[in-house]
Amino acid sequence: MQILDGKKVSEEIKLEITAEVNLMKSKGEKVPHLAAIIVGNDGASLTYVGSKVKSCQRVGFESTLIKMPSTTSETELLKKIKLLNEDDNIDGFIVQLPLPKQIDTQKILMSIDPSKDVDGFHPENFGKMALDMTTFIPATPFGILELLERYNVETKGKHTVVIGRSHIVGRPMSILMGRKGFPGNSTVTLTHSFTKNIAQITTQADIIITALGVPNYLKAEMVKDGAVVIDVGITRVPDETNEKGYRITGDVDFENVSLKASYITPVPGGVGPMTIAMLLKNTLLAREQKLLKLK
Numbered sequence: 618m619q620i621l622d623g624k625k626v627s628e629e630i631k632l633e634i635t636a637e638v639n640l641m642k643s644k645g646e647k648v649p650h651l652a653a654i655i656v657g658n659d660g661a662s663l664t665y666v667g668s669k670v671k672s673c674q675r676v677g678f679e680s681t682l683i684k685m686p687s688t689t690s691e692t693e694l695l696k697k698i699k700l701l702n703e704d705d706n707i708d709g710f711i712v713q714l715p716l717p718k719q720i721d722t723q724k725i726l727m728s729i730d731p732s733k734d735v736d737g738f739h740p741e742n743f744g745k746m747a748l749d750m751t752t753f754i755p756a757t758p759f760g761i762l763e764l765l766e767r768y769n770v771e772t773k774g775k776h777t778v779v780i781g782r783s784h785i786v787g788r789p790m791s792i793l794m795g796r797k798g799f800p801g802n803s804t805v806t807l808t809h810s811f812t813k814n815i816a817q818i819t820t821q822a823d824i825i826i827t828a829l830g831v832p833n834y835l836k837a838e839m840v841k842d843g844a845v846v847i848d849v850g851i852t853r854v855p856d857e858t859n860e861k862g863y864r865i866t867g868d869v870d871f872e873n874v875s876l877k878a879s880y881i882t883p884v885p886g887g888v889g890p891m892t893i894a895m896l897l898k899n900t901l902l903a904r905e906q907k908l909l910k911l912k
Contacts, residue, residue, distance in 0.1 A: 627890035638677035650679040652710035657687035709735030709903040735899040760891025778822035786828040837873035
């Protein structure tokens with residue numbers, strides 16, 4: 618069994634991006650600028666956005682963090698997005714999800730300029746991804762692809778089972794694993810809460826990608842020997858023995874499944890760090906695409 622070490626690979630990617638940024642600086646070019654909007658005070662979201670800002674500083678990007686109160690109206694948020702869309706200094710930006718109930722998430726995502734949508738959630742970018750065109754791939758699926766590629770995990774002709782059909786992970790992952798090229802060329806089964814006999818399906822899988830958010834959902838008896846297991850789940854489970862009062866747990870019963878898997882991602886330290894690294898990579902891509910348009 619080999620650990621797919623997202624922490625290690627994300628560090629490598631950040632070093633590669635830092636080298637590119639240093640080259641830009643040496644040429645007197647503008648460095649990439651990533652902005653993030655966060656609405657409200659959700660603890661997990663604040664932590665996540667904070668780590669994005671720190672990562673920007675580390676690789677030499679400029680970053681802007683816009684905090685808005687949880688009482689923000691949809692109209693106010695749309696106005697803020699319009700300003701970022703029109704600001705030539707900003708190469709890419711994200712709106713941290715989830716949003717408060719009074720705001721229509723789909724309407725917000727639709728309002729982001731697709732050329733600055735480094736989260737890859739805009740329908741135009743999602744459609745381009747589905748058609749194998751160059752675009753922003755959502756950061757978490759992008760991170761999974763990068764892990765598979767850097768560890769040279771064979772995907773061609775394999776049976777991939779994706780658990781969960783969210784627009785952020787499950788659905789894009791099912792498209793990407795079936796695309797031509799590497800990683801890809803696998804036969805994909807997309808499962809969800811209405812799938813019957815799910816264990817019967819997962820035991821036939823060469824690769825399992827689970828993004829349910831249900832702690833320890835995937836048990837050893839649901840996995841065949843030698844399977845590749847990618848755990849996207851991340852849940853705070855109360856734990857009085859931990860000084861924080863909780864521990865982070867994935868969808869996979871790691872202790873037992875790791876005994877059968879050929880490759881497996883840990884939680885934390887697997888897919889999570891890759892998500893932030895790929896967001897930086899998308900921001901670099903946004904800047905490059907903008908320069909191509911100006912030429």
